Amino acid sequence: MTRPYLTLTRRELTSYFVSWTGYAIIAGAAFLMGLSFVVLLDKLRQQPSPTPVTELFYATPFFWLILLPAAPVITMRLFALEKFSGTFETLMTTPVSEVQVVLAKFTAALVFYLVMWLPLLACIFTLRYFSNDPVALDPGAIAGTFLGLLLLGCLFLSLGCFASALTRSQIVAAMISFAGVIGLFLASFLLDRAELNTGWLAQAFYCVALVDHMQDFAHGVVDTRPVVFYLSFTAFFLFLTFRVVESRRWK
Amino acid sequence: MNNGLMIEVADLTKRYAGRAAVRHLSFQVGRGEIVGLLGPNGAGKSTTLRILACYLPATSGTARVAGLDVFRDADEVRRRIGYMPENNPLHPEMRVREYLKFRARLKGLGRRQSRERVGVVMEQFGLTEVGRKLIGHLSKGFRQRVGLADALVHDPEVIILDEPTIGLDPSQIRAARQLIKDLARAHTVLISTHILPEAEMTCHRVLIMHEGAVLAEGTPEQLQQQMSSGGQIIAEIAAPLEELRACWQQVAEIESFEVAPAAGDFFRCSLTPRNGADLRPRIFTLAKEHGWRLRELTRNQFSLEDIYMSVTRPDEEEEA
Incomplete structure (x- = not known):
């Protein structure tokens, strides 16, 4: 049952690393992380700050600059390329279920996405090594940051999977998922714009306020509401992807 | 269970957005036969093969492979079929051996079994020397062999090939035909083609398809006789x-x-x-x-070509 899933995940993951796209994504992300690290150090040098480093890192503009385009670029080829080249037909005529295919592609994208964030860990440890200040580098905050990255990644990548399953063109897939990702990002500011503090609308707006959630995560605060929000929406988008892939077999 | 019939298609219809690609198609293929679906482009050959390979569902009618319904027992049918789609899509970034192993594993073979079978098919199709090459760097003839090796890697009972010789040069076509002929000893083969000599040379039996229906059926010799009798x-x-x-x-x-x-x-x-x-x-x-x-x-002795032309002519005149 799990064998085709593992085989497929492995293939998807290796295909990121045998083409230049995978390295280009990682290089781009590493470059932006390096830049933000430089900005961060510069700030700290001018004025020491009591806030955790991860939160400071989050406060640099580069964070969203990495996160927002990454998901569409990582996921665009998952289904679109296979549909375009026709290998989707050879794939779906093997005894593999649609669920396995969707989950394998999503897993591979997620693993690649986490690998992409590894340089951040390196930055944090470099800082820790030279500053010798365990307070500034709270392990809870680091764990929170990575949990936030993981959850946001799940949401954005599942959205990307769905977009890729809709079309045969990688560009169109990237456009759709980028529009979705930007839309979700901008929805974060609804809470500020509406100037609401109570009521169900404020609650609803808080649920989609990705920027606020990430701020909390980077601070080391894990609220269950965003966690549930991210996981359920990931499941929802993966379900939609499954339905799209399965729709070929509807009568 | 299947009294020697490996493929049974009965009253099969497939509609795409109101247009029927296949209409009330019925035919049977016995064990060990090579049967060719012959027809102009758009006659419904690929659609028929895709339904048999469990890629598309039929609108109505039934199709059985080895006695199993292609819709209800799709996974079991897929295990018994080796299918090569039109244009033979492959992953260009993978190496030949790696690709075949990946396909063998997907088709449910164990680690040892897949290594064994990949070795066998690579030997069979002369791929041993290019095993470490990237598929994207191979010539078209070799890619075709990789496609055939993939179709056969899980040792299926039925092999379905959609336009297996398209885009090959004449000597490669001859080699591919020989490979297909050799397969018939142990397998049942259903191929589609719009090239007449190919059907004439490789197939035991030919079904001429036009606008989603079978117009004529028989061995190449039978068809010739049928048509010549009115000569x-x-x-x-x-x-x-x-x-x-x-x-x-x-x-x-x-x-x-x-x-x-x-x-x-x-x-x-x-x-x-x-x-x-x-x-x-x-x-x-x-x-x-x-x-x-x-x-x-x-x-007048009709060749298969004349039969084909006479059977499919009305359509071409409409188009002209």
Whole structure:
């Protein structure tokens, strides 16, 4: 049952690393992380700050600059390329279920996405090594940051999977998922714009306020509401992807 | 369970957005046969094969492979079928051995079993030397072999190949045909093609498809015989025109005739016989009796090409 899933995940993951796209994504992300690290150090040098480093890192503009385009670029080829080249037909005529295919592609994208964030860990440890200040580098905050990255990644990548399953063109897939990702990002500011503090609308707006959630995560605060929000929406988008892939077999 | 029938298609219809690609199609393929679906592009060949390979569902009707319904027992059918789609799509970024192993694992073979089978098919298709090459760097002929090796890697009972020789050069086509012929010893093969000589040379039985239905069916020889039996007789005779006409009218076996002047003082007579009779000896005797000079006497033998053209012509005229 799990064998085709593992085989497929492995293939998807290796295909990121045998083409230049995978390295280009990682290089781009590493470059932006390096830049933000430089900005961060510069700030700290001018004025020491009591806030955790991860939160400071989050406060640099580069964070969203990495996160927002990454998901569409990582996921665009998952289904679109296979549909375009026709290998989707050879794939779906093997005894593999649609669920396995969707989950394998999503897993591979997620693993690649986490690998992409590894340089951040390196930055944090470099800082820790030279500053010798365990307070500034709270392990809870680091764990929170990575949990936030993981959850946001799940949401954005599942959205990307769905977009890729809709079309045969990688560009169109990237456009759709980028529009979705930007839309979700901008929805974060609804809470500020509406100037609401109570009521169900404020609650609803808080649920989609990705920027606020990430701020909390980077601070080391894990609220269950965003966690549930991210996981359920990931499941929802993966379900939609499954339905799209399965729709070929509807009568 | 399947009394020797490996593929049974009954009353199969597939509609795409109101247009029927396949309509009320029925045919059967026995164990060990090579059957060719022959027809112009858009005749519904690929759709039929995709339904059999469990890629698309049929709108109505049933299709069975080895006695199993392609919709209800899709996974089991997929295990028994080796399918190569049109244009033979492959992953260009993978290496040949890696790709075949990946495919073998996907098709449910164990680690040891897949290593073994990949070795066997690579040997069989002469891929051993290119095992470490990237598929994207291979020539088209080799890619075709990789596709065939993939179709066979799980040792399926039924092999379905959609246009297996498209885009190959003549010597590669010959090699591919030989490979397909060799397969028939242990497998049942269903191929589609729009190239006549291919069907004529490789297939035991040919189904001519047009607009989603089978128009003619039989071995290449049977089809030839069927069509030739109504064959016209051409005679070129030098004789007075009136005499010729009068004579053809008198012969009871001639259903209709046409007389046209030919080079010299000859007339070219096209005679359509009643009940497919062979009139050649009769005409020879007539010519001798009347003292006519006879310089040609032939009976039209249809090749598969003529049959194909005559069967599919109405459509082409519409398009023109």
